[in-house]
Amino acid sequence: MRNWVPFRQLLSVATAAAAVLASVCAINAASAEDSSPWVADSHSAVRLLAGSRSGSVLLGGIAFQLEPGWKTYWRSPGDSGVPPRFDFSKSENVEGVTILWPAPMKFPDGAGGTSIGYHKQVVLPLRIVAKNADKPVILRATISYAVCEKLCVPVEAVTELSFASVASTQDSALSAALDTVPVPATIGDQHPITVREVGRQGQTVQVEVAAPDPRAIDLLAEGPTADWALPLPRRVTPSPAGVQRFAFELEGLPPGAKAEGAALKLTVIGGERAYEFTATLE
Secondary structure (H helix, E strand, O other), X not given: OOOOOOHHHHHHHHHHHHHHHHHHHHHHHXXXXXXXXOEEOOOEEEEEEEOOOOOOEEEEEEEEEEOOOOEEEEEEEEOOOOOOEEEOOOOEOEXXXXXOOXXXXXXXXXXXXXXXXXEOEEEXXXXXXXXXXXXXXXXXXXXXXXXXXXXXXXXXXXXXXXXXXXXXXXXXXXXXXXXXXXXXXXXXXXXXXXXXXXXXXXXXXXXXXXXXXXXXXXXXXXXXXXXXXXOOOEEXXXXXXXXXXXXXXXXXXXXXXXXXXXXXXXXXXXXXXXXXXXXXXX
């Protein structure tokens, strides 16, 4: 025996289904407008994210997704590794792009040293300045990076994304990524963790970090330009209660560079908090 469905009921069900489908399509379309397609290789994938469009300064991001066990590198890779490189020169209506780097982690480089970078996934926030706030912005990026497990694999991805949404679906992801970027700070600031003092004895730089729990503190040191390759700071013991002392040698300077007057960048990472300090060497 057949059960007949009244035409009006059938039409109502069809209309509701169409409405749901239209809603899903709209969400997917909005999401697609706010992120570029993933560009994947065998161990990783990368895409661009667009924040809400408002004024001439825009917030975007570069999202990396890594296979379990694989890692990629920070702007300063440590004892070994390849820092990522980005080319935005083919973008439209873009005056400049600033990359904001979330606090990284340390991991063994497989050769007895330590590298610095990210695992699983990471979003690098971008601060994008438009040439004209009233015209469309298209960000085009060539992204060259390396992913490593036991061996390193070079990757190059080419992608683009238009910034058009008044309210982007990626705003929360970009806001969360911004929260992981080290906060600019001044030596001696009253933060939960802070660089208290920076000194120099010959070729050795000494740094004192004040922190409630020094065991959870990491210190990273960079030169004034990317071609400096300073060694990773080492912990110095013993240290007074509430203080962690670090030291590193002034090695890895580019040819012709002088330590005197150089502005070093010191990143202090402590749990979920990270701060970035500048110290000028005497």
